[in-house]
Structure formats: structure tokens, C-alpha cells
Amino acid sequence: xxxxxxHPEAAKEFVAxxxxxxxxxxxxxxxxxxxxxxxAKTPEWEYLRELAAEIKAHTQANLDVYLxxxxxxxxxxxxxxxxxxxxxxxxxxxxxxxxxxGVQRIVKSKSMLTEECHLNPFLEAHGxxxxxxxxxxxxxxxxxxxxxxxxxxxxxxxxEDVGNTFHQHLGIPPHISDPKVLTEVARGHLRRxxxxxxxxxTGVNFAIAETGAVxxxxxxxNADLGAxxxxxxxxxxxxxxxIARQEDLGVFTRLLARSATGQPITTYTSxxxxxxxxxxxxxxxxxxxxxxxxxxxxxxxxxNCIRCGACMNTCPVYRRSGGHSYAAVVPGPIGSVLSPAAxxxxxxxxxxxxxxxxxCTDVCPVKIPLHHQLLAWRQEIARLGHLPASKxxxxxxxxxxxxxxxxYSIVGSLGRLALRMTPxxxxxxxxxxxxxxxxxxxxPRASFRKWYDRERAxxxxxxxxxxxxxxNMETQP
Amino acid sequence: MRVGLxxxxxxDQLYPDVAISTLEVLEQFGVQxxxxxxxxxxxxxMANTGCADQAAPMARRMIEIFHSxxxxxxxxxxxxxxxxxxxxxxxxxxxxxxxxxxxxxTYEFTQFVAEFLRPERFDIPFPHRVGLHQSCHGLRELxxxxxxxxxxxxxxxxxxxxxxxxxxxxxxPTRVDECCGFGGTFAVAEADVSVAMGQSRIEDHLQAGAExxxxxxxxxxxxxxxxxxxxxxxxxxxxxxxILAGRPKDINVSTRGSS
Ligand code: SF4
Numbered sequence: 001x002x003x004x005x006x007h008p009e010a011a012k013e014f015v016a017x018x019x020x021x022x023x024x025x026x027x028x029x030x031x032x033x034x035x036x037x038x039x040a041k042t043p044e045w046e047y048l049r050e051l052a053a054e055i056k057a058h059t060q061a062n063l064d065v066y067l068x069x070x071x072x073x074x075x076x077x078x079x080x081x082x083x084x085x086x087x088x089x090x091x092x093x094x095x096x097x098x099x100x101x102g103v104q105r106i107v108k109s110k111s112m113l114t115e116e117c118h119l120n121p122f123l124e125a126h127g128x129x130x131x132x133x134x135x136x137x138x139x140x141x142x143x144x145x146x147x148x149x150x151x152x153x154x155x156x157x158x159x160e161d162v163g164n165t166f167h168q169h170l171g172i173p174p175h176i177s178d179p180k181v182l183t184e185v186a187r188g189h190l191r192r193x194x195x196x197x198x199x200x201x202t203g204v205n206f207a208i209a210e211t212g213a214v215x216x217x218x219x220x221x222n223a224d225l226g227a228x229x230x231x232x233x234x235x236x237x238x239x240x241x242x243i244a245r246q247e248d249l250g251v252f253t254r255l256l257a258r259s260a261t262g263q264p265i266t267t268y269t270s271x272x273x274x275x276x277x278x279x280x281x282x283x284x285x286x287x288x289x290x291x292x293x294x295x296x297x298x299x300x301x302x303x304n305c306i307r308c309g310a311c312m313n314t315c316p317v318y319r320r321s322g323g324h325s326y327a328a329v330v331p332g333p334i335g336s337v338l339s340p341a342a343x344x345x346x347x348x349x350x351x352x353x354x355x356x357x358x359x360c361t362d363v364c365p366v367k368i369p370l371h372h373q374l375l376a377w378r379q380e381i382a383r384l385g386h387l388p389a390s391k392x393x394x395x396x397x398x399x400x401x402x403x404x405x406x407x408y409s410i411v412g413s414l415g416r417l418a419l420r421m422t423p424x425x426x427x428x429x430x431x432x433x434x435x436x437x438x439x440x441x442x443x444p445r446a447s448f449r450k451w452y453d454r455e456r457a458x459x460x461x462x463x464x465x466x467x468x469x470x471x472n473m474e475t476q477p
Numbered sequence: 478m479r480v481g482l483x484x485x486x487x488x489d490q491l492y493p494d495v496a497i498s499t500l501e502v503l504e505q506f507g508v509q510x511x512x513x514x515x516x517x518x519x520x521x522x523m524a525n526t527g528c529a530d531q532a533a534p535m536a537r538r539m540i541e542i543f544h545s546x547x548x549x550x551x552x553x554x555x556x557x558x559x560x561x562x563x564x565x566x567x568x569x570x571x572x573x574x575x576x577x578x579x580x581x582x583t584y585e586f587t588q589f590v591a592e593f594l595r596p597e598r599f600d601i602p603f604p605h606r607v608g609l610h611q612s613c614h615g616l617r618e619l620x621x622x623x624x625x626x627x628x629x630x631x632x633x634x635x636x637x638x639x640x641x642x643x644x645x646x647x648x649x650p651t652r653v654d655e656c657c658g659f660g661g662t663f664a665v666a667e668a669d670v671s672v673a674m675g676q677s678r679i680e681d682h683l684q685a686g687a688e689x690x691x692x693x694x695x696x697x698x699x700x701x702x703x704x705x706x707x708x709x710x711x712x713x714x715x716x717x718x719x720i721l722a723g724r725p726k727d728i729n730v731s732t733r734g735s736s
Contacts, residue, residue, distance in 0.1 A: 355613070
């Protein structure tokens, strides 16, 4: 639906503001550190990760069976279960429930799924007031911005920005940046919205087939208020949120909070089973491309994701380019895997917004081989023909060159010669992105193969290379 | 024991002394080292760009070139990992056994030294404060050291080797294994982010008091060197093999020579 996004361009502005970029980097690194401390305190950490991945693999392999079991169990406890093949169906279902009950005002707790389906603008276009009740989400909702992180949606903003936003939208005096004051302001504002709401929408962290329960984890308690105060609760979930048994839930709750924010557990872990007396409880199960991912051997494990955000916190690119540079519902490593699955052309640059450091793979609590999947996406994107011609052709040329050692050797010598002879102004310009802020590598007169040929290959007695002969070899003219 | 030296293309062309140092260290331990000169590149740049079809012939060449050696040793974690961890799908149908042989006998330099040569100590002192940059592929693919994300204890091979160099003081950056931002074509395609990442590694090593940053991968160091030289920072880069081979005692001599 949107235009093709080129991550390096989209990142430019964020990186250029180096003070803010460094602050963003530090803030997220701090969360990553808290996660490390918690993980280190859990002796069975790596075992839990393995177990979590296996439970997810098992559930996905038998997803049809467990989904039906879930529907039966949930219905038996009075929930109404809806099935949506895609985002449009999901939105229609939600709107249908609201219209049938004459609902005009709703509160919503954080749900990446409803972001993915663009539910807010859809409902608003139909005259429904939607208030995001997670503090971070409420702030960006006022600013009309998408979240820049899946757990910390307003992490790109400083407290001064929040003060400004509240000044503009809630009429507080200007220049207030005390987090305590701002929180109180938000609390008063949201409390009124909670009391006014006629329905509450929540996301779902886990759904349990065995019991038909959905589990929602938050720190602010906003999901609980939204689900309990109004008479109608609609829980929206992707079908991958399912796990088979109640007893497996602990594996995930132990991993989730520790990975997400470095807390041993989220403040609220709420289990919802059936409606409250006289109320309604709807569960909307959404596919929206998930079955396709499940059926792909390369990317299946991406459905393990419990949306903890740890891969974002650890990603050295994300921390420095900011969540908005991905121009995707989910940013960071997992977003760069999921987004091309939705639209490979639009998001073709995301799998390349990665240095392949692999930190995400090791941090992920459900063992998604993220950097391997990013690499696999690069191949997919090349195969689909979305690779820029410059990359495609240069790799073809390189492959040819590297298949012909003599030619490679000659071209290498010429290249080094050119590097030595080219005047600075010609070498360092906008056409050479390496050289904008970096010197080019040294261009020694002889390659290693030349040296070897001279010194070793002919079985000469092996001279010890003194540092002076070493110097000669690398001396520039 | 016949060892085939696998020299990454950029080391061959731009940092010959890294390969010479590798050769010298191995020879000091009596290892017979050969450099088969038909080798060029392992195919990583193509593979990481998504061009598997262009990388596949490189993988097939590697098998041919090194088939007669007992071991293959490479002074780069990244290029070693390419061979040992990323060639598999090129040989799904054909040449599986030949690839298995190559995979099993291919070692990254520090891995080979620590596992087979097991030095007690190195003779040539290096009286400097050294920061170790853990290159990502050495760390997270080959597991040559403790990854800060993983709660499994792992031997730190580079650290162990450096601790055997007389006079050398290892200093620790606050982020012990953050990526430097090189990432192959990433360094050019995402130049802004790449530079920001490298900058932050440099500052971290400087505040730790390092005079030299070393690593098992010259590609990371090439990127850092580019930044350091542009900014004329008092920090220099050396490949691990260069330190172990007793490279210049006067570390203020630039790798570019007498300039
Ligand atoms: S991919 Fe893994 S680390 Fe990233 S958000 Fe999902 S569960 Fe967390």
C-alpha cells in the first residue's frame, strides 16, 4: 500500500542528529543490559529458550488441531470466537461487533496485531473514537506517529517531547518535562477515557488451546482496566500466539519479561476466560499471511516470536537508525524478516539494513535464527528481481573475476596502483560512500600472493621477515 | 601435517602482512604451510548480497583448491564461517562428501593455534594496552569466545592467546562484543549507520585506554582504521596474527609505512 522504502535514506536524518541518536542507543542498550542481568540470574536460561522454541514448533506443526481445540474451549466458557483471513476481515469483524452494540468510544491496549491491520484509522473513519491506553502508545497517537518499537512505542521521544505533546493536546503549561508530573497528567486523562469507553480492545500475548484462555501481559494495568470496565472485551490475536497447554505458559512468561525489559515478570499477567457477568467477550483469530510463513521451511520459526523487542534493543543498526527508519509495523530484526513476507518489493531494503552480526539470534528468547533468515531474505529478494542493478551486476563481475585467478591478480595490482595514484579529490567524493568519513585502506605494492611467490613458493630458504622489509612492502610512493 | 593457507581476498590484496604474519606464526610451530595460488575469494560478498548463484562457483573452487591438504587455516572468522557454516546449501545434491571433508578440516587461525599448537607463551613482548574487538562471525558463528547474549560459558580463544604475550595488557571496552559496523557491502550501502557503529567502538576502546585494537578479522579493522586515520585518533589497529608474530615494537609506525 505504501511506496518502496529505502532504509539507508530513511535512516539519514536520525543518524545525523548524533546527540539524539546516541541517547537512543544508550537508552536501548540499558534495557539490553538489564535483560543480560536477568538472564544471567536464571541458570536454566538457555534450556528455557530451547524449550520455548520446541513448544512453538510443536504447536505450529499441529496448529489446525490446537486452533479448533482453542475455539471449543473458549466457546465453552462463553467467548465468541471469530476467524479473520486477513487484515480487512479482522477490521470488519471488529467494526461489526461495535456497530451491533452501538459502540462509539473504545479504549485499546497495546496490540501489534491491530497496528498490523491498521485498525485505528479504519475505526476512526467509521466514526468510532479509539483511545490507545498504553502510555507510550497514547503519546504517539496524539502525535499521529506510528510506534518506533514494539514494547517501547515512544522510545524515540525524550521527556521534553512528551511535555510538548501534552502541552499541545492536553493543555498543560509549556516546558514541563518531569516524568512524574507527566505520568499524573496522562493518568488523569486516561482515567476519564477508561470510564467513558463502551468497549475495550486488547492484544493477546498467549492463547492456551487446552483452556481457551487468553493471557495479556502489561506493566501499566491498562489492558485490565480496558477489559474490565466496559461491558465488551474484544481480544485480537494472530493465530501464532497459541500454545497447547497451560503448564507451558510459565516457560514463556519467564522469558518474556526478562527479555523485554529485564524484569523478572510483567507487573500484570492477566488471564481471560469468558465474559464478565452480563458482558461480552470476543476473540478474533487472524491469519493475515501467517499460514504462508508457517508453510515456508526458511521462515517458519519467525512465527515463534513473542514480541519481546529484545532483538531491537540489541540490534546495533536499530539503535542507531531508529524504529521509524524501517517504515514498517514491526521494526528491527524481526520486522525485517516479517515485512518482506508481506510485501517483498516495498520492504526489499530491510534485510540489508543489517551487518549480520547475529546478536539478535542469540538474544531471541524463542531462538528464531533471525540473521540467517535475513540472509535468506536477501536471496529471496535477489531471486524476485528486487536487487538494484548496481549490486546485481557488480556481484556478477566479482564472481567472474574470482573465477580467474590470474585476471584477479592483475586487476588487484591495477586497483592498488590506482588507489595509490589517484589524487585525493578524485578518490574522495560523493560517489565513494566508503570515503565520506573513512580513509581508503592501504594499497601495498605487492599482494600476499606476489610475496609468497617470491619468498616461499620456489622453496628458497625461508627468510625471517624483518619489520623493515615489511615496511617496504606497504610503503606508499 | 600439511596446512593450506586460505587467505581472504582483501587480505591478499590490501593487508599482505596479515597473511605473512599468519604464515610465520604457524611456521614457528613447525607447521608446513602452503599457499595454493589458484585461490581468490570464498564468495562471501556475493552470498551476503543474496547472489547465491554467483557464490556457488566460489564454493566449488574452494573444495578443489584445498582438497589435498590435511587442514585449511584462515586468518578471518568471517571467511572461515562462510566455508564452515554457509556452504551447505551449495552441496545439497552434489559434492556433499567433498564439502563435508572441507568443512571439517577448515579452521580459523586462533582456533587452530589454540587447539593444535597450544602455545605456552609467545617470545616477543608487546608492551602495550590492547583492546580486543570480537568480530561477530568469529564470535556468534564460530563461537570463538563468550557471547554476551548467551548464558553458556565459552572459552575466549583470542583472549587466551593474547594473555600469553609478554608485556601485553588487555583492556576491556564497556560493550565487549558489539558489532563494529563493517558488515561487508553494508559498510557502503548503509554508510551512515556503519560509520556511527564504528565510531562508537572506537570511543569505547579509547576510553578503556587501548593503544591498539586487535581482532581476528582484518575487515572489521579496515573499517575502524579508515575512521581512525581520517580523524587522526591515537589508536592503531593490528590483526591478532601480527601481534603474535611480533610485529613492530614501535606501534606508532603506521601500517601505511613511513608517511
Ligand atoms: S524475534 Fe525474538 S527477540 Fe525479536 S521480538 Fe520476537 S521473540 Fe523477541
